[in-house]
Amino acid sequence: LVWDEEVAGSNPATPTKTSNSLLLVFLYLRTMFTVYILYSSECNSYYTGYTSMPVSYRLHQHHFNHKGYTAKTKDWNVVYTIKFKLKSNALKCERKIKKRGAKRFLNDITSR
Numbered sequence: 847l848v849w850d851e852e853v854a855g856s857n858p859a860t861p862t863k864t865s866n867s868l869l870l871v872f873l874y875l876r877t878m879f880t881v882y883i884l885y886s887s888e889c890n891s892y893y894t895g896y897t898s899m900p901v902s903y904r905l906h907q908h909h910f911n912h913k914g915y916t917a918k919t920k921d922w923n924v925v926y927t928i929k930f931k932l933k934s935n936a937l938k939c940e941r942k943i944k945k946r947g948a949k950r951f952l953n954d955i956t957s958r
Contacts, residue, residue, distance in 0.1 A: 879936035883926040883948045884908065888919040892948035896936045901927055926952060 882901050884893040893916050897904040901924055908916040916922055926948075930936040943951045 877931075879930045879933050881928050881930070881936050881939045881943065882924055883943065883952065884916065884922040885925045886916075886919050886922050888921045892925075892952075893922065894940055894943045894948050896940045898933070926955075 877898055879896055879898050880901050881894070881896045882904070884895075884905070885891070886893075893908075895904070905922065905924055908922050909920050928939060930939065946954070
């Protein structure tokens with residue numbers, strides 16, 4: 847993956863090119879995907895999701911900037927997180943948890 851950017855050199859008529867591929871590789875390798883499970887005692891309910899943002903910021907969005915399922919209540923708490931380097935692996939894990947059910951998934955991992 848190469849992203850070239852024109853940078854003005856000593857002669858503005860012929861800008862030089864610099865490769866930012868190392869920066870992009872660094873940012874790509876630094877990106878982590880987190881699968882998280884939230885719990886609301888008010889609803890007695892779990893919510894499973896994934897994000898590339900910090901989980902604390904994503905939780906804030908669920909509390910204040912959300913119109914979906916988690917908008918029902920404001921007492922959601924993070925009860926489980928797991929990080930992945932690849933988005934595809936995070937999505938597989940999220941699907942696995944949703945298929946099993948978050949409560950049963952949590953019971954399975956705590957009984958090991």
